[in-house]
Amino acid sequence: MISFYYAKPSLFSRPVWITLIEKGLAFDPIVVNMGGDQFTPEFRALNPFCRIPVLVDNDLTVTESQAILDYLDLQYPQPKLLPESAQAVAKVRQVQMITTNELIPAIGECLMKKPDQQVYAKHRAMTALNIFEGLLEGPYFGGDHLSLADIVAGSVVPVVCDLGFSLDQLPRLRNWLKALMVRPAWQQTQLTAVEKDRFLRSIRALARLWQKRRRQRAEELLVPNQNTPPTIG
Structure with a gap:
């Protein structure tokens, strides 16, 4: 098991x-x-x-x-989620890594920073979405069948949309996401509205706590340590 x-x-x-x-x-x-x-x-x-x-x-x-x-x-190779050709595998891996290395960090920055400090994060997210639009040549990133690229990106792009990003100018990506969201696996794993709100609030609260601790640490470093012996020479 x-x-x-x-x-x-x-x-x-x-x-x-x-x-x-x-x-x-x-x-x-x-x-x-x-x-x-x-x-x-x-x-x-x-x-x-x-x-x-x-x-x-x-x-x-x-x-x-x-x-x-x-x-x-x-x-457990059935159904297979990695394509056969080298070109298709390269595309799948590219989508996976862009999602992990660019899109997820951009989401974190948008949640943790004030609106006027999110310019770079928003640009980062939109760059990833535009790349995805260009890579979609069929119903899925790996071709005619669902792949790991669709699963990884399809777990994150809905969150990007929840943050206010629009797919209106990205028709292939918009249709791709609509098709994924009706699949039973996506239906079973999506957060409810209450869970989603609680998650977003917890991330923002953690961000505020982290910023407070960073300020406290900076202030501590600025205060001379009375127990530190004077430097000679």
């Missing part, structure tokens, strides 16, 4: 969750309360970095969402 450790709001957990459903795999979903459960000795034994998702399949423990996705597609 597969055990899947995740948190529903996690943008890194959702692609794995969707993949498990799309492949029709039986699994034990184990919710990790990211308010502290990730630091327990039991979870640290699974992932010393204290991050989700984690997948345990018999005696194998896999961390990092991209590694988990590759494992699932090779270990």
Whole structure:
């Protein structure tokens, strides 16, 4: 039996969750309360970095969402989520990495910064969306069939839209997202309106706390330490 450790709001957990459903795999979903459960000795034994998702399949423990996705597609190849040609695989990987390295950080910046400080983050997000529009030549990034690119990007683009970004000028991407959102795997894994609001508020609260602690630390560094001996010479 597969055990899947995740948190529903996690943008890194959702692609794995969707993949498990799309492949029709039986699994034990184990919710990790990211308010502290990730630091327990039991979870640290699974992932010393204290991050989700984690997948345990018999005696194998896999961390990092991209590694988990590759494992699932090779270990359980039906339906296959990676295309055959080198060109198509390159496109799939490009979409996955742009989503992870550009789109997700842009979302974080938009949530954590004031509106007048979001110019770069918004440009970063729109650049990614425009690249996706150009890469979509068929119904899916990998061709005629669903791929890991669709699952990874399709877990994140809806969040971008929730933040006010429009796909009106990106018709291929808009139609692609509409087709994904009616699939059962997306229906089962989407946040409710209440969960979504709670998630966004928690991210903003964490941002304010982080900024407060950064200011406090800066102030501490500016105050001379009375216990520090004077420098000689």
